[in-house]
Amino acid sequence: MQCPYFDANICRSCTQMGVPYTQQVQAKDAEARALLSPFGEIDWLEPVASAEEGFRNKAKIVVAGSVQEPTLGIVNPRTGIGSDLSECGLYEPALSAMMPVFRALIQRAQLTPYNIKTQKGELKNILVTLSPNGASMVRFVLRSKKLLVPIRREIQRLQAEIPGLTVVSVNLLREPIALVEGAEEIILTEAQTLPMQLSELSLHLRPQSFFQTNTAIADALYHQGREWVAQAAPRSLWDLYCGVGGFGLHAATVLDGAAEVTGIEVSSEAIASAQRTAGELKLENMHFEAADATEFALAAAPVDYPELLVVNPPRRGIGEKLADWVQTSGIQTVIYSSCNVRSLAKDLECMPGFRVAKARVLDMFPQTNHYEVITLLERKK
Template identity: 25%
Template sequence: MVRASATGKPVFIPAAVPGETVLVEVEKEMPKFMTARLVKVIEASSRRQQPPCEHYQECGGCSLIHVDYKGQIQMKKQFLEESLKKYAGYTGEVEPMIKNPTVFEYRNSLKMPAAMVDDVLETGLYKRDSNDFVPIHACAIHTRGLEKARKEVMDILRESGMKAWSRNKRGGLRMLVMKEFDGKVQVILVTDPMDIDPEITAKIMNIPEVTSVWQSIKTERDPEVETFGKVMRHLAGDETMSLKLGDFDLTLLPRSFFQLNTQQAKVLYETVRDMTPEGGLIVEAYSGIGGISMFLHDKAKKIIGIEGVADAVTNARENAKANGLENVEFIHGDAAEQLEEIADNEDVDTLVVDPPRSGLQERMIEAVKFAQPKNIIYVSCNPSTLAKDIEALEDYEIEKVQPVDIFSQTSNVEAVVKLKRTDE
């Protein structure tokens, strides 16, 4: 981002690096900002590098891959600081970023739409803010095992004659979803209503890394924003994925979410644990498969996790039982409703929230104000919504801000913020 001298408005320029002299073409002017296209780099930053990815220009997913890692860390920390200042009025200290030791080949999951390109089945991505499909032949941030298995799965699907789904034809592959933990891969074929040939399933199971195959059947009535359809079929192998995280053994079903960087997930959870004070009751909203709650088991007499995805709650309960954690429990339901119900009966010492990128909904903000926890540990992947939510939580002040780099090469910023109630 730069500031145009003529108007004083911020100008957002994808692919530019702070400190560079560039020639741009303004594409859109809004009341408070402008967006522009980079035409030419006149004087390059010392932080600029040649992107090690053939799809960089078309894909756009790794929006910082043209910046060296030190530059990426600087840019992300600056974005976090600016967001906290702009929306929450916070000008205090932000701790140094906890760096990612593996800046490539770290992503343990992929969700790639399918399309026919020159009559060949391909998986890829859509260009940002468009419906233009870009086939991706290799991804620099997927784990090596995930990429190897993806290529072999696609070869099998092509050889079988499978086509991509289209609105004009029934059947076909809509999306390929894969997860990899501890060298084991789960394959989920998201399709239009159709039967998968058992021979295809058998061939996929013969890939050494693959331990599980599922089919998700999605209809045109299913929301496009949701990855899976309502019907999930277990075709072969293990029903759940398992992984070792620190001292804990975790399992998850296909619909259950886990952090996309396994190594840094452990660091993130340890950061939350270190920032959480001891108390009688800790409540975690959006608790997923229970990882954070389990890491906090020795911080309170009782931990309650709240999660809206039923499969994740099932996994969380099984995980707590398997790891012998008797003071950790999980409930299924709306986070705001359940938090208020808990607060009606008990004092909440610390509330841990790890919401989606959209942040806390207004209903949840009201529930937090009702519950009045002494402390809040806010885990965020979006500095803008983080700062806006902190501003809305009027009775709390920031005690510590700790950024953690989880999504290297991308502009995503993860941060853990400790908030304390001001009347304590």
């Protein structure tokens, strides 16, 4: 893949741009194998490759410039000058097709871009998520409610110009801080969730709930977890850091009511999304709760510990406290999905009672050094 933005030194986010894609995947697989080699004789499955371009199902667009000439891309935090990346080759085609619509909207509705140097203007970011079935969610991140009415007036036209536009919302980020979004969300459409269609089921996403950037690889990741759950056939399962319930819901469908499945996630928005999906699927013995994963585990009585544990933490990993709890819990099987193999290795050092039985690299982030690795951990005999 070649990128004119990278070649012109406008955007350097894709640190592996220009490296043959097969070589990228091989390097990621080799790194994961080397970092996890101290933790047992691992059965390494073939890495799962992505499409090397056109795979991103979401865009985090920083809006800069002026109403007449807005830029949709990134902004230099020192100068406040924006660089337009609206033709980024990583975007799914349907997402790229939205960019001219957003530019015309800004001009037509006078949505003044926010200037980080002067701290004036209103429209900070546009956040877009696209489902494989063509549905989409668009969120406008504003400094205040000043543009709420103009955006509300444009919804009908936006839905005419963006086929499948399902959810439109305004997010308020009032403080002049380097965040993508704020805590307050105002949903402007009747639909409150975006159905994210996967091959086995459809997950619901509320505006502030997280989903992986690469839908095809996320689907493969959940399938791998589902396969290992089916083989283990536990009578109880916890899905910690469950997000919108991807692993837990897939596990519940294969266990078919024969196990108690509990999903824990700190985000109440994500839990609401997961609960809606579980309700639609009429899953029995499925429970979701908004709570801190470590606090939930440490507060549980031993009689309630699960037979199988799934963890899918952020880049920092599960941390020493939770890893120590897993080590002493008596749980026999853990599925650990990690987006940072170094933090995974650090957590495994706190869990010497386990060996890595199986592992697989899934390339969630082509053109970068990042990737996902899913591991099956078994307690040593």
